[in-house]
Amino acid sequence: xxxxxxxxxxxxxxxxxxxxxxxxxxxxxxxxxxxxxxxxxxxxxxxxxxxxxxxxxxxxxxxxxxxxxxxxxxxxxxxxxxxxxxxxxxxxxxxxxxxxxxxxxxxxxxxxxxxxxxxxxxxxxxxxxxxxxxxxxxxxxxxxxxxxxxxxxxxxxxxxxxxxxxxxxxxxxxxxxxxxxxxxxxxxxxxxxxxxxxxxxxxxxxxxxxxxxxxxxxxxxxxxxxxxxxxxxxxxxxxxxxxxxxxxxxxxxxxxxxxxxxxxxxxxxxxxxxxxxxxxxxxxxxxxxxxxxxxxxxxxxxxxxxxxxxxxxxxxxxxxxxxxxxxxxxxxxxxxxxxxxxxxxxxxxxxxxxxxxxxxxxxxxxxxxxxxxxxxxxxxxxxxxxxxxxxxxxxxxxxxxxxxxxxxxxxxxxxxxxxxxxxxxxxxxxxxxxxxxxxxxxxxxxxxxxxxxxxxxxxxxxxxxxxxxxxxxxxxxxxxxxxxxxxxxxxxxxxxxxxxxxxxxxxxxxxxxxxxxxxxxxxxxxxxxxxxxxxxxxxxxxxxxxxxxxxxxxxxxxxxxxxxxxxxxxxxxxxxxxxxxxxxxxxxxxxxxxxxxxxxxxxxxxxxxxxxxxxxxxxxxxxxxxxxxxxxxxxxxxxxxxxxxxxxxxxxxxxxxxxxxxxxxxxxxxxxxxxxxxxxxxxxxxxxxxxxxxxxxxxxxxxxxxxxxxxxxxxxxxxxxxxx
Numbered sequence: 001x002x003x004x005x006x007x008x009x010x011x012x013x014x015x016x017x018x019x020x021x022x023x024x025x026x027x028x029x030x031x032x033x034x035x036x037x038x039x040x041x042x043x044x045x046x047x048x049x050x051x052x053x054x055x056x057x058x059x060x061x062x063x064x065x066x067x068x069x070x071x072x073x074x075x076x077x078x079x080x081x082x083x084x085x086x087x088x089x090x091x092x093x094x095x096x097x098x099x100x101x102x103x104x105x106x107x108x109x110x111x112x113x114x115x116x117x118x119x120x121x122x123x124x125x126x127x128x129x130x131x132x133x134x135x136x137x138x139x140x141x142x143x144x145x146x147x148x149x150x151x152x153x154x155x156x157x158x159x160x161x162x163x164x165x166x167x168x169x170x171x172x173x174x175x176x177x178x179x180x181x182x183x184x185x186x187x188x189x190x191x192x193x194x195x196x197x198x199x200x201x202x203x204x205x206x207x208x209x210x211x212x213x214x215x216x217x218x219x220x221x222x223x224x225x226x227x228x229x230x231x232x233x234x235x236x237x238x239x240x241x242x243x244x245x246x247x248x249x250x251x252x253x254x255x256x257x258x259x260x261x262x263x264x265x266x267x268x269x270x271x272x273x274x275x276x277x278x279x280x281x282x283x284x285x286x287x288x289x290x291x292x293x294x295x296x297x298x299x300x301x302x303x304x305x306x307x308x309x310x311x312x313x314x315x316x317x318x319x320x321x322x323x324x325x326x327x328x329x330x331x332x333x334x335x336x337x338x339x340x341x342x343x344x345x346x347x348x349x350x351x352x353x354x355x356x357x358x359x360x361x362x363x364x365x366x367x368x369x370x371x372x373x374x375x376x377x378x379x380x381x382x383x384x385x386x387x388x389x390x391x392x393x394x395x396x397x398x399x400x401x402x403x404x405x406x407x408x409x410x411x412x413x414x415x416x417x418x419x420x421x422x423x424x425x426x427x428x429x430x431x432x433x434x435x436x437x438x439x440x441x442x443x444x445x446x447x448x449x450x451x452x453x454x455x456x457x458x459x460x461x462x463x464x465x466x467x468x469x470x471x472x473x474x475x476x477x478x479x480x481x482x483x484x485x486x487x488x489x490x491x492x493x494x495x496x497x498x499x500x501x502x503x504x505x506x507x508x509x510x511x512x513x514x515x516x517x518x519x520x521x522x523x524x525x526x527x528x529x530x531x532x533x534x535x536x537x538x539x540x541x542x543x544x545x546x547x548x549x550x551x552x553x554x555x556x557x558x559x560x561x562x563x564x565x566x567x568x569x570x571x572x573x574x575x576x577x578x579x580x581x582x583x584x585x586x587x588x589x590x591x592x593x594x595x596x597x598x599x600x601x602x603x604x605x606x607x608x609x610x611x612x613x614x615x616x617x618x619x620x621x622x623x624x625x626x627x628x629x630x631x632x633x634x635x636x637x638x639x640x641x642x643x644x645x646x647x648x649x650x651x652x653x654x655x656x657x658x659x660x661x662x663x664x665x666x667x668x669x670x671x672x673x674x675x676x677x678x679x680x681x682x683x684x685x686x687x688x689x690x691x692x693x694x695x696x697x698x699x700x701x702x703x704x705x706x707x708x709x710x711x712x713x714x715x716x717x718x719x720x721x722x723x724x
Contacts, residue, residue, distance in 0.1 A: 009158075010043030011036065011184060013193035017158060019123060022149035024180035025162040026173070026258050030060065032186060033162055037127055038067035040160055044125030045072065045083060049158075050116035054087045054095075054128035061088050082119050089128075102144040106151050113157050123156030142172075146179040165258045173259070187257050188278070188288075261356050264291070268316065268344065268351040271295045283359055285331035303327040303335060311342065315353055319344045325360075336361045378402055385486045391419060393442065393478040398422070407464070407486050409456035427453035427461065434466065441470050441480065451487070463488045587633070595629040596656060599636060599665075603654055610644045618656035624663065628718050631694045632665055635702070638687050639667040639714045647671025647712060663720055668713040673706050691716075 009017050017023075027033045041051045041064070055061045065086060069075045078084045089095070095108050109126065116124040145161065152159060163176060177183045183194040256263055262280040266273045276291045284291075284301070291299070302308040307326055314321045320343040328338045340357035378401070381387055387404025391397075398417040405412045408425050415421070426434055430452035441448040447469045453461050468482030590598040596618055603614040623629075636654065643649050649671030657664045688704055691714070695702035700718040707713045 008043045008047065010039035010041075011160075011193070012191040014182060014184070017182075019156045019158070020149075020153040021158045022152065022179075022181045023158070023160045024176055024183045025127075025160055026165050026183065026185040027162060028165050028186070028258065028260070030063070033060065034063045034067065036184065036191070037064060037160075037162070038071075040127060041068060041084075041125065042071045044158070045078065048121055049123045049125045050083050050085070050112075050119065050121040051125045052085050052087070052112055053126075054089050058088065061086055082115070083121060087128075100141060100144075102140055102147070105144060106148065109152065109157060109159070110155070113155055117156065123158070125158050125160075127160035127162065142175055142179075145176065149179065149181060166260055185258050261358060264355045265347065266296075266353050266355065268312075268353055271297070271312065274347070274352065283330065283336070284328075299331075301328045303329055311340075312353075315342050315344050337364045382406075386483050387485075388483045389417070389481070391480045392476070393480065395477070404484060407462070407484060408454060409458060409460070425454050425456075427455055429453070438468065438480070441468060442478075445470050445472070462486055463491050590629060590633055591626070594623050595632055598629075598633050599654065599656060602633070602637060602640075606640050606644075612644065612649055612652060614640070614652045614654055616654050616656070618654075624718065624720060625698075628663075628698045628700070631698045631700070632663070632716060632718060635691045635694055635714075635716050636665060636667060638691050642687055643667075643669045643671065643712075649711065658720060661720060663718045665716040665718075666713060668707050668711060670707075670711045673710055674704065674712050 009015065011023075014023075025033075025036055027036070037053065041053060044051050045068075053064055055064065065075075068084060072078060075084065095105055109124075112126075113124045148159065161176075161180065163173075165173070168176075177194070181195075184191060185194070186192070256275075256277050259277065260279055262283055263277040264273055264280050265275045272293055272295050273291050276286075276288060281288060281291065284299075286299070296302055296308060297305060304327065311321055311324055311326070320341075322341050324340050324342075326338045326340060327335055329335055337360040338357050339360045340355060342353050342355045344351065344353055346352070377388075381401055381403035385403075385407070387407045388401045389404055390399045396418065398419060400412075400417045402412065405415065410417075410425075423431055423435060434450050434452045437448040437450045440446070447467070449465065449467045451463065451465050454464050455461055463486070464484050465487050466482060466484045468480045470478070470480050472478040587598050587601065589601060599618070600616055603616050606612070607614050624632075640652065643652055647669045649669035651670050653666070653668045655664075655666040655668075657666075691704075692702040695716055695718070698718065700716060702717075703713075703715040705713060
C-alpha cells in the first residue's frame, strides 16, 4: 500500500508523520494524558481519518468526549457515521473482544483499518488510556509492542501508545522507548519528542550513498581497496556505536527525568552534583541550575552532616550503600525522611555516584500514627476490660487483640485462636447457644450479642458479653468483627444490689407493719385503758357533785360545784382528744365503712384543724384488702401533712377514682410546688420515701411532681383485684 504523508499530527514537536507510525507517550497525570490525546484525535478527525479511542476510567472518557464536542459541533453525527468511536474497556482487557492476545490484537487493528477505508475515511488513528493487564500478560504484551511497528508499517494507521510512568519500572521504560518509532515525554514542563525509528529511512539512504561512493572510490583506487575496506568498517562500527550510545543516553535521559524516584549524579572526587532529575528537584524545591555544580553540604541538604560522611565512606569502600535512612532538608527548610540507595559508577571517565531515593515522610508519619492508635486501642481495651477479634470466614483466619488473650487467660505465644478453639474455651452449657447465635448472624448477615461463660485454664469461670457484626465485600470476603467484655464483676454487683434492694424493701415493709401494729396497740390502749379511766373519773366526779349538793352551806356548795364543773369540762375535752388521737392512729370507720368514708372524715378534720380547704371528688369505692386501704389512708394522711407543713397552699383537691383494674388517689395543692427552695421541699424526703415504700409494699405505685399551673401533685395507684 502506498505511504501517504499526514499533514498534521496535533502533537507537540511532531508536525507531521507518515502512515504506519508507532508512537509512545510517557505521562504522569490524567491532565497530561488528555492534553496529548485530545489534539491528537482532533487532528486526525480534521484529516478525515477514523479515530478509535479507548479508556479504562469514566473520567478519562468524559474528558476526551468533552474536548471533542468543543472542537466539533457535529460530534454526534461523526459518532453515528463511525468516524469517532470512544470505548470504555473493563479492567483486565485490552480490546472490546476480550483479554489480550497478540495475534488477535494485530488482526483487530487491520480489520478496523479496513472498515475505516470502506467508510470513506483516509485511514485510522488509534489511542487511549494506559494498558491494564495482569502481570503474567505483560511479557507477551511487550513482545507484541515490539512486533506491532513492523505489522502496521505501510498501512494507513497511526498508533499512539500511552504509558503511566507511575506504574512502570526503569527497565520497562527503556524497552518501551526502544520499540516505538517516536517517544513523547514531558521534561521541565514542556513536551519533547525523541525520534527513534523515524530515522531509519534517512539512515538507510545515507548508507546507500556511502556504499556507492565507496564503490566508485574502490574502482578508481584499487591499490587502496584494502585500506578503504578497513576504514569503511571502522567508520560503520563507530557510527553504530555512537548511534547506539546516543540512543542509549537519550533513553536514559528520558527514564531518568520521568521516573517518580528521586535521582541525582555526583562526582566522588569533590561531591559536586552533575545532574538531578525532576523528582529530586520537585521534592527539594530547587531548579537544575541551582543544584548542578554544587555539593549537598553547600545546599544544606543533610540534617546530620556526619551521616553524609559515613555514607560517602561506605560507597568508596564497598562500591554501594543500599536502603540507608537519613533526614534531609529542602530549600524551604522542611525536613523529610529519606530512604536512599547509592552506587559508584564511571561516567565519562570520572568516578561518580548515582543516588536514588524515596520521600518516606508521609509513610513514616502514617506508621507512627498507626502505632499510636494501636497503643491507644490496647490501653483502652485494658482499662475497659474489652478485647476485640476478627474472623475471616472464608479462610478461617482469626485475629485476637492482646486484651482478648488476657480475658481468656491464654498465652499469645502458644495459643492459636480459631473459631473452634474459641468455642472450646466457652462453658459447655453455653457453647451451643453461642454457636447458634453466630450461625444466625452469618446466615442473616446481621449482628449478635450474647452473654456466656468461659472457663480459664486455671478453672476460673468468667461471664463474658460477646458482640459481633457480619460484613462482606469483594476485597475482604465474608468476615465477622466483634469484641468481648468481661462483665463478671458487673453482674455480681448488680446481683448484690438487687439483693440489698430486696432486703431494704422487706425491711421497709416490716417497719410499716410494725408501725401499724404499734399504732393499733396504742389506739387500743388509749381507748381501753385511758378512756376507761377518764370515764371512771367522770362518773366519780358526778357522784361527788351529787354528794356536795346535799351539804349545808349554799356558798360552799356553789364554789365546790363550780370547781367540779370545770374539772368535768376539762375531763370531757380530754376524753374527746383521746378519742380523736385514737381515731387518727387507727380510724374505726376505715375498718367499718371503707376507704372513701375514712378519707372524707379525715378531709373534714384536716380543714377544721388547718383552715386549708380540702375539696373531695370521689366515687363509691370497691372494698379492697385491709392492708391496701390502710396504706392508701396513711399516704393521703402524710400528703396532707406535707401540704400543711410546706406548701403554703389554700386549697387541696383530693380525687378518688377507680376502674376495673386499679384505684387512683390524687392529692393536688395550689401551693409553691416541689421545686421551691424556700420551703425546703424535695422529692427525696423521708416522708416521700415512706409513702413510696407503703405503695410498693401493697403492689402499688407512687408519683410525686409539680402540678400544671403551680403547686404539687401526689398520685397513688393500687390494684383493685390482684394483690402482689
